[in-house]
Amino acid sequence: MTAAFPPDPKPRPLLTRPAFTGLAGLLTGALLVGVPWLVTSRSGAEPDGRPLAAPAALGELGRTEDAVAKIDNVRGQAQIARVGKADRETGARVSAAYGGAAAVVQEYRDDRLLRGLQLTAVRAASPELIATYEDPQALGVAKPGTELVRVGAVQCLVHNDPAAPGSAPDPELSFVTNCQRTGPGLTVAVRSLGADGNRDPAKIASLLDQAWDTLSR
Structure with a gap:
């Protein structure tokens, strides 16, 4: 049975946590209950190399580099460099x-x-x-630990907090691990960097749809 996800710790400014120390443990738990969205494509067609530019924002969320700079542009430079490098390197691997x-x-x-x-x-x-x-019945829980939820054209994996049969998982402990929308010639996905604010699949699906509209133009 999937272990219960602990309540969110009292948040501290990210700049006081080098290399996202507290966040790393949270992400590890999220990855354990989800299935990575990325699967190698081998369609045999020539790859589409037209550049992609990420949206400037996702709803109320801005680029991490910009958010860090607003808090402390001087002390935040190392953090900004780490995030930028990680995004570029991950993009190259994708x-x-x-x-x-x-x-x-x-x-x-x-x-x-x-x-x-x-x-x-x-x-x-x-x-x-x-x-x-x-098998929820065999495990003695209300819902599977990881549930696939569809919101329009978007698919999301949701981690459910264990709850007794006949009851509902605590929405304050359940959270979305990742969502994806895919179609001919384009895949857009988002991954939660922690549970805070990322508990409602419909809200994350809405942000993903906005990004899809921008990237598919």
Whole structure:
């Protein structure tokens, strides 16, 4: 049975946590309950190398580099450099996994650096997301630990806090791990960088749809 996700700790400014120390443990838990969206595409067609530019914002979330600079542009330079390098390197790996198709990765944060999402886009179609099979009845819980939720054209994987049969998982402990929308020639995905603000799949799907509209122009 999937372990219960602990309540969110009292948030501290991200700049006081080098290399996202507190966040790393949270992401590890999220990855354990989800299935990575990225699967190598081998359609045999020539990859689409037209450049992709990430949106300047996702709803109220701005680029992490900009959010950090607003708080302390001097002390935040090391953090800004780390985030930028991680996004570029990850984008290059996504492109390589899709045979050279153009890809872009961008991290977004709110003004207090508490809520975060990482967007990944690639000019290629992808398989749909998969939630690993779990038998709630055999496990004695209300819902599977990882549930696939569809919101229009968007798929999301949601981590459910364990709850007794006949009851509902606590919405304050459940959270979205990642969402994806894919079609011919384009995949756009977002990954939650922590549970704070990322509990409602419909809200994250709305942000993803906005990014899709921008990237598909």
